[in-house]
Amino acid sequence: MTREPGLRIRSAIEKPFQRLGLFRPPGLPRFLGIGAQKSGTTWLHARLAEHPELFLPEEKELHYFDWNFHRPLAGYARRFEAAGDRLPGEITPGYAILDAGRIAFVARVMPAVRVIYLMRDPIERA
Secondary structure, three states: OOOOHHHHHHHHHHHHHHHOOOOOOOOOOOEEEEEOOOOOHHHHHHHHHHOOOEEOOOOOOOOOOOOOOOOOHHHHHHOOHHHOOOEEEEEOHHHHHOOHHHHHHHHHHOOOOEEEEEOOOHHHHO
């Protein structure tokens, strides 16, 4: 059980509106890096973080849309406040296996988001 019951209640109230594309907080990421395990997402995060026109949080995997979805979306958006004029993004490989409902939510709250999918040896892995 979480120690933040107020956050869970707030999130539960906001999520239905956000599923409709309402109450989107400003500053959400403009790109998401996803992919298979051991496919180079750590390397990609390090390289993109070096680019002066991009912003990625220091923590590579925020896991908002999978493990932390019970929290308010505004808290997730705050992770990108330091972006300023830079293009904000994040890399969480686990987003590659989100269910259809969660993918629809991402599409509603970030309709212009770009997705970078990394894979390594797809034929061999299949």
